[in-house]
Amino acid sequence: GQNIDQPTEMTATEGAIVQINCTYQTSGFNGLFWYQQHAGEAPTFLSYNVLDGLEEKGRFSSFLSRSKGYSYLLLKELQMKDSASYLCAVKGDMRFGAGTRLTVKP
């Protein structure tokens, strides 16, 4: 089984940087996903990490430390449209953490 923890809510200012953390405990690890979900829409894939380190993709980056069971999603140059829920999930049976609802304010 697995257990995933994320902060439930975060607020940040337009143009700023925000880091959303995810810790996990799992009996087997094959990779970690981050998804974005806007209200009323389906989740969309943001990133995948299977090796330790930082994966950069435009304004979004994701970091993984397998030894610590820890990942974060880094969002730079925040825009109002980044207001959404951010979900992490361990690859395998694809259960999501509680999700972090990010609000970006002007």
Added chain:
Amino acid sequence: DTEVTQTPKHLVMGMTNKKSLKCEQHMGHRAMYWYKQKAKKPPELMFVYSYEKLSINESVPSRFSPECPNSSLLNLHLHALQPEDSALYLCASSQVRDREQVGDTGELFFGEGSRLTVL
């Protein structure tokens, strides 16, 4: 084609009705999923099919009955539902690990969901 198609988009049903939600994908994925999502909550895994066989049932009440007639289709049959079953039902698909190509992540591809209201 990287789409997962769900029908209907909206469904209103009474507690005595029998209805079905349908999901279709043509990406050659051999894993398909049903999730239930209530407002301001994350998607909650219900069922997983792998190679058309049920591999995970998250102790879902029997009034929800999944079916995977072939590798492209996934159904969720609904019968005698309760008002608290009203939610967004999301279907997703992914490649299974032993069929992943180089560069595949095994990510989930989601449909737009079926919004169910039980009266």
